[in-house]
Structures are given as structure tokens and as C-alpha cells.
Amino acid sequence: MIEEQNRKTILIVDDAPENLDLLSGILKTTYKVKVAKSGEHALKIIAKSAPDLILLDVMMPEMDGYEVCRRLKSNDITKDIPIIFVTAMEQESDETMGFELGAAGYLTKPISPSIVHARIKTQLEL
Secondary structure: OOOHHHOOEEEEEOOOHHHHHHHHHHHOOOOEEEEEOOHHHHHHHHHHOOOOEEEEOOOOOOOOHHHHHHHHHOOOOOOOOOEEEEEOOOOHHHHHHHHHOOOOEEEEOOOOHHHHHHHHHHHHHO
16 A cells, blocks of 8 residues: 555546546545546646646536646646546547547546556556
């Protein structure tokens, strides 16, 4: 187990509580986990303390994940935070849009815990 002060922080952004719970449960033994139930909430959390990586849902009310990504990537302070989209949207065009906006990865739901861990580990090592 990694010592608490040495753990990287992952911000999970999703409007569905069950998705937040699922991802938190998968990651909490390895990482510090923060959650946001909306894009706006995520931006407030990030402004206070930038995470090491963001898992971001695409389909959310008011501000979708693409807009959150646009805002983060256009800000010099947050542009280098890796973003991995975690979404039910599985069309090639959706994935292409995510990468064009600067995402580091794109996972489709339902997620595989081992794949989530592998993608996060790879991004944090880069």
C-alpha cells in the first residue's frame, strides 16, 4: 500500500452517483480520490487544488465533459493535467472529439477495473 502523502490525486467527474461510487471504490486503495457531480463543480475543485489526473464523463447536464476539457486545456495552469474520458459514448467520432480536445485517453462504459488502473498508471508515468 502506498503511503497516504505519496499518493497521486485522481478527480472523478460524473453526474451519476453510482459511477462515482464504482470508480472511487476501484481507485481509493491506490490513489487519493476526489469526486465532482458536475463540470462546474469539477472546475471549482481544480481551481482550489489541481489533481494529478482527471477521469471525466462526457454526458452531463449543463456543462458536458467536452466543455470541461476545453476549458482546462485552454488554461495555462491546468492544460497539462491528463484527462481520460470515461463514457458510454462509443462512436469513433466521440473518441476522436475527445482526443482533438486534448484528452490523454478514452474509456467506454462499462469499465474494466484493470484497464482503468493500467491507463491511469501509464498517464501518471508519462
